[in-house]
Amino acid sequence: MKLLTLLLKLGLKLTILVAFIGGLALAIAYFHYAPKLPDVETLRDVQLQTPLRIYSEDNKLISEFGEKRRWPISYQQIPQNYINALLAAEDRNFFNHMGVDIKGLFRAVYQLASSGRIQSGGSTITMQVAKNYFLTRERSFVRKFNEILLSLRIEQELTKEEIFELYVNKIYLGHRSYGIQAAANIYYGKNIGELSLAQVAMIAGLPKAPSAYNPITNPSRAIERRNWILKRMHSLSFINDEDYNNAKNEPVTAEYHGTQIELYAPFVAEMVRNELYQYFDESLYTNGFRVYTTLNSTMQAAANQAVEDGLLAYTERHGYFGAEKTAAADPLTDENIIAILNKERTFGSLQPAIVLSTDQQQAEVFIKDHGHATLTWDGMQWAREYKGANRLGRKPKLAADILTAGDLIRVRAAAENSWRLSQIPRVEGAFTALSPKDGALRALVGGFNFNHNKFNRATQAKRQPGSNIKPFIYASALEQGYTPATLINDAPVVLHDGDLESNWRPQNYSKKFYGPTRLREALYKSRNLVSIRILRSIGIDTAIEFLTRFGFDKDRLPNNLSLSLGTADVTPLELVTGYAGLANQGYKVTPYFIDRIEDTEGNILYQAQPTTVCADCTYIADNSAVPADFSLIPQAPTTIIKSTEPQSNITSPAIEPEETQESEQTVLASTLTGQQITNRPVAPRVMKPQTAYMIYNIMQDVITRGTGRRARVLQRSDLAGKTGTTNDQKDAWFSGFNKDVVASAWVGFDQPTTLGRSEFGGTAALPIWINFMETALEGVPDLPIPKPNGLVSIRIDPKTSLRAYPGQENAIFEIFPVASVPTETARNPLQPSAEGTTRTEDIF
Incomplete structure (x- = not known):
């Protein structure tokens, strides 16, 4: 008995001594490590690595850049079922403990002592927050001690809800997803609040081992983990019997959902990324910026479709290149074909397919992501052999004349659930559309398909515009006193140039000469010789200065008469x-x-501050374009950055006195289309309003009776435009507008070569413009640009441009500035002739 008492006393003393030594050791450790711990307060302002996301003006996701897919959410957005599932899986006493679960720690110590290795860390959610935000994943007692100290501090500084929010937004959950919102989107294509009980339990099971319990790559283990969590939730009374039974019997529905791109505009996305990367480098992909572009999703989708349709129409007009390659698989089993097609990319609507067999005028094919299908004769009879831009092979009579079993081809969906043979175009194109009110980019396509070729022809390809430049030459002439009725002689011109081996003898495309021609007619019929004579008359320097007002680079404008031909x-x-x-x-x-x-x-x-057209503003001081200075955005953004003072390097042209004040000053307070634009930079005037209207009115004739007549299909009276075709048909253009949208289409080869002798601006480019405008102007009122003061319309003789004589039947109306109205009257052929009634000074 005495021995037992002695042992008990000795044991007590040893326990006290061990406790004292342990406490002393803890105190020493605390005072040693505590000062080195990071400031917990920084968690309030933590910036989680979030990818760059780019949107259209109407909030359609265009692109996402960044390795970590994360959508941070607030605690209030987390569904209660997920909160309960995570508590059941990770830390049931989270809302009750002080940051450290004593029982859990003792359990971890016991496992270590009994097994000789660390099996679990006894971590709480708070401890995992401390580890994820401040510490490494090293398994050591020092790291665990720091984790405990940090957890205690975190619990003192933050609420439980704040801690929980930090945890669920930080954790890695597989497939590049960080945080529960990203995981919900990747595995189920939904937000976390839209998931079922079984699905949130599946997400709650991922933090322990995202690879081992992944419902996509390891569904059997994932469902075991999910059902264990559901059982825990049931035992903790988080769910009732019915919910538990329904959830545990729910099948696994997870599948990979990539970034849900809502608007295809990769060329613009790359423009945004490249613009911002200059200021942020790699941090651009982690700062979580949301960039809202000026793109209109309806217009961008229309531009995408118009360019693809236009280029595919061109390639069909010029024949079939043949199969891309021959499939090597033998035999052509479905399994072998799928393996082959999985290596091929889809470009736009063009899907890869393998020809299985041909029979008379149809072919059996296997299409990627679709399977077996039949190509009918209607979908392939266009495919005459391509022999060059101006040559086609004989018309095919049988499917075997076009296709062979084993061919890798391209098809696209056609009407009525049918398929059409197609091919990747060798020709390229570009399309741009702006708001003429402020220059906002509404749509941009830089080529047939970004994944096929990333070169952005809309912004990087420098091409000759051909006759697309003529409206500016003619507008410059109107500024110099010409009128739409001015007569210019359409006659041969021989020009001498010391830099050329021989004289330059420009011609009209028709190779004909038409004599005295009114300026209006010369523009809408695109007469080259008249354009040259006009440029020679007004002077090359004058024309170049005028062109630079509109933003054209002077260094890329030829200082010779060829400028008039683009x-x-x-x-x-x-x-x-x-x-x-x-x-x-x-x-x-x-x-x-x-x-x-x-x-x-x-x-x-x-916030962009674009130069904005405001024709009816009150002006008080000079103001022009504000540069986009993204360097103002802080690397760790916390405050709203105010706009800089506007700057300008644009010099307004010489304009008549009554307009000078308007062009050189800016708005104090006004409205534009119902929106307040106080203090916004105002676009400078670069052309008289009378000139602008006259050139617009003439360009309307391009569509109603000139080279752009195909656009009459739009049945609008407010459209104006101009075709453009360069020598040997290497570039085809159409640019046109109304007061709401201005757009330009270009078609050509990257290495300039002829499109074919039958391909012009009105053939290759105009259909693209028409298809876009049909959508872009849907619901937009047909309101032509109003005629400004200072212009009058009078009846003239179409041959002499003089005033029409009384009763003249073939007289036409023409627009003139008030000071330029003709004073002479044309001679009535039924009346005796009078000397001096025909002007000759305008015929040269």
């Missing part, structure tokens, strides 16, 4: 920007495509 080098975006000045009654706007940038909290970090 031998400048311009990009499609530069050209459509110039045309915006024709569409908005003579104002210079600067194209822009980033409307605003927001941080993850929705704070506006950058």
